Amino acid sequence: MEEILKVEKLTKRYEDITVLENVSFSVKKGEVLVIVGPSGCGKSTLLRCINGLEDIQDGKVSIEGKTGMVFQSYELFPHMTVLQNLMLAPLKVQKRDKGEVMKEAEQLLERVGLSSKKNNYPRQLSGGQKQRVAIVRALIMHPEVLLFDEVTAALDPEMVREVLDVILDLATQHKTMLIVTHEMNFARAIADRVIFLEGGSIMEDTTPEEFFDAPRSERAKRFLSTFEYKKKE
Amino acid sequence: MGFEVLFKGKNMVRLLQGLGVALQISLISVAISIVLGLILGMLMSLKKPFINLVSRVYLEIVRIMPQMVLLFIVFFGYTKLTGRNISAESSSLIVFSFWGTAEMADLVRGCMAGIPKIQYESSRALGLSRLQTYIYVIIPQIVRRLLPLSINLITRMIKTTSLIMMIGIVEVLKVGQQIIEANRKSSPHAAFGVFATIFLLYFIACWPISCLAKYLEKKLA
Structure with missing residues (x-):
């Protein structure tokens, strides 16, 4: 299959601090790549560089087409209704037909179960609903690659599921996605491939089965063990 | 009760004219302050060291100086320094705009700082240009936050115009004093009636504005 995104020897520095060093990988069309790693390992920065x-x-990022991104939180435009949030970029950036965009927006809202909220303002929505709208807002631009940056990290636990379900649904539609997450069960369920990032470098690039069941590096083992709880003897 | 003096001659009309003078000076000052304050506030948001230093000194002067002292400095100081005359009206416009611009700039700066960085980033991630981001995303949010705050500034200006009688402008409070003085013998209780009326006039001028601010605050929040 064709490669849709290619990152070559990417290096990102903030003044003296190197956040990403010599990161290379590529993503095929329809592939779901999950990026995991400890806090501060450069996961979010990687998405932002892409x-x-x-x-x-240093290095190079090449993408066939556009990217769409969903952030951790507070990204909807608070002065616009849900529908206005969705339609702004298609109308102003892509200069698409208003009727066509509106129709697509309504269909997508239906798909994520938010048809009834189309004329509400973001402040009238729960955190999970806001994130679902944010996902639709990225989708409606028809990006070739979707980037998710810890989209459930700021949510209350009971709202995590509804957002992850939407992303799982997108995977069944063969969308190409790069997902940064701390939800390990979700990562395992959705990933075609897992990248483990630590200290700004890729430590593992493998299948979810291998990564979660038989990680090769000591660091990955240690990282995964932080998600396990055992009662102390 | 002293209300009878208001119906003598043209007293009521004179009071209203006095209120007109006060409103005129405050509204012109507000208009100047909003324009200059928007410009200065945006300059302050650029976070350039030199602009920051100058604006900090400016804001601090306005904050610690009573408006009356500023009025005296401009009205008497200007004449002393240049040897030329400056009208009391011009002095008050200068002082009120000087004060209002500082307040307005600080409001604008605060509103701009209050817009989360993610608003700029998600606009960019959606492909909006810098200009489109400002037009559709940032400025509408700033205006919504700014509108009620700047309307409150108008009411504060109207109230503070009562100071300009100190440099000889015959505004509503001064007219009131004149009426009381002139009728001291015939209506010894005129003070109550006149000041109660002035209270009412200020109220009628400021209350609707204040209601509008509250309404907008609720509507645009």
Whole structure:
């Protein structure tokens, strides 16, 4: 299958601190790549470098087409209704037909179970509902690659599921996705491939089965063990 | 009760004219303050060291100086320094705009700082240009936050115009004093009636504005 995203020897520095060093990988069309790693390992920065929110000091990022991104929180435009949030970029950036965009927005809202909220403002929605709208807002631009940056990290536990279900649904539609997450069960269920990042470098790039059941590096083992709880003897 | 003096001659009309003078000076000052304050506030948001230093000194001066002292400094100081005359009206416009611009700039800066960075980033991630981001996302949010706050500034300006009688402008409070003085013999209780009326006039001028601010605050929140 064709490669849709290719990252070559990417290096990102903030002044003296190197956040990402010599990171290389590629993503095929329809592939779901999950990026895991301890806090501060550079996962989010990697996504931000891919969609151009951060400049890079060395290396190359090539994408066939556009990216869409969903952030951790508070990204909907608070002065616009759900529908206005969804329609702004298609109308202003892509100059699409208003009727067509509106129809697509309504269909997508239906798909994520939020048809009844189309004229509500973000402040009238729960955290999980806001994130579902944010996902639709990225989708409606028809990006070739979707980037998810810890989209459930700021949510109350009972709302995590509804958001992850939407992303799982997208995987069944063969969307190409890069997902940064701390939800290990979800990562395992959705990933075609897992990248384990630590200290700004890729430590493992493998299948979810191998990563979760038989990680090769000591660091990955240690990282995974932080998600396990055993009662002390 | 002293209300009878208001119906003598043209007293009521004179009071209203006095209120008109006060409103005129405050509204012109507000208009100047909003324009200059928007510009200065945006400059302050650029976080350039030199602009920051100058604006901090400016804001601090306005904050610690009573408006009356500023009025005296401009009205008497200007003449002393240049040897030329400055009208009391011009002095008050200068002082009120000087004060209002500082307040407005601080409000604008605060509103701009209150817009989370993610609003800029998610706009960019959606492909909006810088200009589109400002037009559709940032400025509408700033205006919504700013509108009620700047309307409150108007009411505060109207109230503070009572100071300008100190440099000889015949505004509503001064007219009131004149009426009381002139009728001291015939209506010894005129003070109550006149000041109660002035209270009412200020209330009629400021209350609707204050209601509008509250309404907008609720509606745009």
